[in-house]
């Protein structure tokens with residue numbers, strides 16, 4: 350069987366890889382040279398912010414050429430490595446990004462990392478403007494003792510594991526225990542809970558990596574506790590994600606009735622989205638009371654409100670019981686322990702400083718900026734001419750793709766306005782990026798990876814089987 354898979358892969362590899370790398374880069378250069386573009390803009394990061402900004406700039410500035418520099422050999426950022434595999438409709442934005450990438454005035458340089466392969470100064474010397482959109486790839490910590498143990502992992506790493514981010518295949522989360530406690534109640538927390546509780550047969554039809562499917566097949570997890578510091582009215586998950594949980598076959602959602610004391614009385618004061626979410630929680634709670642006495646149907650999803658993480662013990666986690674004061678959670682002396690064979694920390698992402706020349710706020714984990722213009726220093730509020738930031742790197746890790754799109758369009762418009770106002774020089778000739786001694790994946794290289802993944806996935810009834818190592822990506826891309 351192994352030999353069969355290997356020879357099949359080899360066959361597909363031969364089909365999709367041929368000697369292209371340098372010639373493809375040359376073709377891209379020639380393409381741009383013939384488009385008459387005089388303004389060169391570099392975007393760092395090929396996630397939604399990068400692609401939406403590129404789309405806007407190419408449309409509004411007919412004399413601009415855009416290069417996207419991306420750390421990984423493959424594009425799309427969290428759309429590929431974050432969005433849950435059972436949300437294929439969300440990934441349709443890839444079609445829009447692909448159209449943008451096919452514009453002859455855009456070049457893609459995959460496998461190039463800002464801060465390692467190229468410095469910010471080099472990019473600034475080679476482009477009229479640089480837009481940073483390299484996202485948020487670190488996680489916030491609980492700041493508790495014993496946090497660095499294998500059974501405590503970040504939701505970010507767990508998500509990366511089932512989504513095939515290179516390097517994440519080593520994670521091997523321990524799914525041999527009955528209880529998983531997820532700390533946090535945002536949509537990412539609900540995503541990981543759903544992945545742990547979903548029937549395997551439905552996940553097999555998604556692009557969940559094969560190694561994750563194998564691990565989930567032997568998972569002993571039966572109960573997922575989803576713990577938040579505040580109450581139901583402050584829950585950070587949205588109605589779509591809750592509906593999906595409530596519809597999961599063979600999973601009981603079990604609310605704690607005491608968490609909902611007085612909540613129904615406040616419905617009329619709530620804004621519409623919050624009201625609908627709260628009504629759904631109350632409806633589900635009502636259905637739970639009607640089921641009382643009937644045995645559980647299988648696995649359990651257990652939202653727990655008003656609990657703040659306090660300590661990590663052997664196979665359990667201790668929480669302080671909190672009270673709400675002016676919408677903030679205040680810990681009381683009382684505590685509760687929850688069983689936790691595995692703990693998933695899902696309390697947010699943060700960005701890192703990719704290059705020492707970036708004015709980066711390490712405390713907040715984002716690039717210091719004023720409406721997308723990167724600040725020289727925070728005290729004077731003066732900006733770096735021609736340097737911009739968009740997406741999660743500029744705003745912090747909040748919002749969905751739509752929010753990121755609106756923000757990226759706004760920053761791209763600012764760039765256009767600044768060019769029109771001659772806020773920075775666009776007359777000097779700029780050469781753009783020329784990769785030296787580096788395996789660069791162009792858009793044609795990505796197309797080869799894409800076709801290969803789809804072909805391997807199709808044979809298994811999946812939309813794609815992701816390649817999970819950089820080395821293999823480069824091989825398939827023909828670099």
Ligand SMILES: Cc1cc2nc3c(=O)[nH]c(=O)nc-3n(C[C@H](O)[C@H](O)[C@H](O)COP(=O)(O)OP(=O)(O)OC[C@H]3O[C@@H](n4cnc5c(N)ncnc54)[C@H](O)[C@@H]3O)c2cc1C
Pocket residue numbers: 393394395396397398399418419420421424425426427428431432433436439461462463464482483484485486508537540703739740741742747748749750751753
């Ligand atoms: C787990 C998870 C699930 C989500 N699910 C949904 C969903 O279902 N629906 C929805 O609408 N939104 C969802 N979101 C939100 C959505 O993913 C974000 O709004 C969006 O991806 C932010 O875009 P971005 O371009 O700022 O960052 P990213 O998507 O992170 O893109 C940043 C890019 O920069 C690259 N990069 C990083 N460092 C460097 C470097 N030094 N040099 C060059 N390139 C670099 C990265 O590889 C990446 O490709 C989800 C987010 C997460 C975390």
